[in-house]
Amino acid sequence: MQYGVVVPVYNHPDCLVALMAHLSQFELPVIVVNDGSEPGCTRILHELAGQYSSRMVLVEHCRNQGKGQAVMTGLSQADRMGLSHVLQLDADGQHDWQDVAKFLRISRENPQAMVIGQPVFDDSVPKGRLYGRYATHIWVWINSLSLDIKDSMCGFRVYPLAATLPILNSARFQPRMGFDSEILVRLKWNNVPFINVPTRVIYPAQGISHFDVWRDNFGLSKAHASLFAGMLIRLPQLLSRKFRGWIR
Template sequence: MFRCIVLVPSYNSGPLLRSTVSAVLAVWPDVVVVTDGSTDGSERTLDDLLPAHAGLKILHLTQNGGKGQAVLQGALWAMQAGYTHVLTMDADGQHPVQAVPDFISLSCSVPQALVLGVPVFGPEAPLLRIWGRKLSNILIGMETGGAVKDCLFGFRVYPLRLLVGVLQASRYMRGFDFDPEVVVRMVWQGAPVLNKPAMVQYFNAADGGISHFRYVRDNIRLVFMHLRLLFAWLRRACCGKPRLSS
């Protein structure tokens, strides 16, 4: 039986965490929040929501392990709780809460598929972000035969068993390399892809916007990720499917 829960990884998300979770609970009853070693106390802003929302679960990780690690821990809990799918979304309010039911409905109709959000940017979106992701999308498109239209947008629905299997088979995909690499490896494992447009809202610092992306550190991580995937893709082309753990 299809069961989907919204998974929100959070690291020092401040007041945006409560507003995001409250908005999700207004459209979907099942939410798991994974606080990834947060030190700002933002998870405590959710405590009063728990009595009124039986489907809300909060997992606390004592050390910051990265987005991929937070998603893995939330996914493992969700599997044990009987869920079959997770919709992941960021805690910073950029992802479209109103699209949650439509994405889950599409996933229910094709449960073996990845349902990937394709961002629709507003005029407030930084041009550096828009153009910076184009190269990644070109490379990921090549590695997946054009199946993935956007590899960096974290608003998406995953079949849980395949997601957990791919993550547990690799020591990578724990930081900002999670979103692009996991979809490539799931496609290589045979998951079909459904791409669905979704609006993006950017908040600047004055509006409480938060970004933990560090351009030097995390772009270096993404470069090494693309090198791993390109070598695996070449091995796939020349010698058959690459090993999942490569």
């Protein structure tokens, strides 16, 4: 098993230096995808690429294409580098970096599994964002016919590439926020096991969010509509699988 890290970045300059310093202790290749960031953030990324030239691979989009596309670019780059598993970690400072070792350990112990973060929020979470997540949770549970995916929107997870890449190459995904949920449902359709890992999530006071209420909610709605249609097509197979699980 060969592990690496993918970090999608779009105008999140504040945490990058500390994040790379933290990740360097694991001695893993770190693929940073610059998704069309502004010059100030791009300059920091170029400086870090020079500083960590033996570990950091910087891939750049000439224009912003969306977080989902940035992750897909990173996963494809990881495959070209011969990696088998990728830990995805967002660059916005919301996640507890101390859990990186835990995520890697759990994945190494369960290499076939998709390891996903199950957020433990504190009082800093905006209530609108918190309640909005539950609508997505419900659609994910419906579309996967499963409760195994506790939170499909957490950007802290480990992908097994052998299971993920065939799906990336065979389906069209929403390039922005809808990707995080959609890829998990499609992995579940393919009977990939899931492990949910509780992890602390905060919303920094000066944090930067690129969630666009209209654009991204529309994208999420399109993703869920597409998944619902796909679930109906696969319904006999999914129900048969659940029935076999019940009678074992």
